[in-house]
Amino acid sequence: MTPAASLAPGEYAPEVTYLNTASHGLLPARGRAVLETVQAGWSSGRSTPGSYDHLVPELRASFARLLTGATAADIAIGGTVAGLIGRVAAGLPAGAEVLVAEGDFASVPNPFRFRGDLEVRAVPLEKLADAVRAETALIAVSLTQSADGRTVDPAALREAAHAHGARLLIDATQAAGWLPLRFADADFWVCATFKWLLGARSVSLLAVQPEALDGAVPLAAGWYAGADRWGDMYGFGPLATTAHRLDDTPDWLGVTASLAGLGLVHELGVAAIGAHDRTLAAAFRSGLAELGLDAVPGDSPIVTIPGGGVHAAALAAGGVLGSARGGGLRVSFHLYNTGADVERALAVLREAGR
16 A cells, blocks of 8 residues: 655655756754754854764764674775775775776776776676676675665675675665665665765765774874864874774765764654655556556666656746656655655656656
């Protein structure tokens, strides 16, 4: 049965039919409230965003809860997915082969491609595990593809990687929050918080297996990466011995918003959110079939109609926000969406096709 209600009605009151979480999640009421509190203190001089640095350990721990088996010590904080992946790219020897998926979001392969001295080999997503070979040093892939929602099996990829002595990096940006994750299934996990985790554009996180920490370089390490960052701000102390050595100085304003979003995800539960989101997406796929429109097969909350990008403007005009990606029309369903949103999007597409 298609869910009739939002999972968090007290947190959201969208003024449009918002089906674009794959681009950016919606800020919950609790996130807006905490941002207003921080900004009020900032503008009045009573505090600054840096006064909320004590929330960074909470954010690390909250993200670790999404990765069964991880701890806060395994989590580094940064501004962007590409920037954090760059630390892993820097740890590879010249000439190393990196295996990536064709058509993956550019932030995953680009840190390797533009280092200039690595061999980056792209293969179809469904052939990724079979394409690992002795020369492969690292597999880097999005767990769920941004363009169309196709999702890989991380355990199978790690088995293939380790069988050939390679490591595995997974970008969970389009999966964390609705899909259960296990830390053991990859050597490196990277995730932006501003999509399914309902956080801020300025906060991304990197989880590193302790035994893989030597495979990441603390590029442009600042004071925040230090073992005693407050004590050595003007000295030459050592870097942290944990994944924290890979930290950027965080945007504390973003940290407060991201922690609020993650709090909501944990309260509702990833399993419940995933069931809700997938049920809505399945209902939408079924409705598309009745309209004679083919969607990329799958069981994720991201639904893409190849060649359907021409309908994006009609959807927007009808108050339905999706996105055009690679010529396709992409919509995505999350915890604030309802069965009425599915019906509205299908109605607009039905009218556009007349």
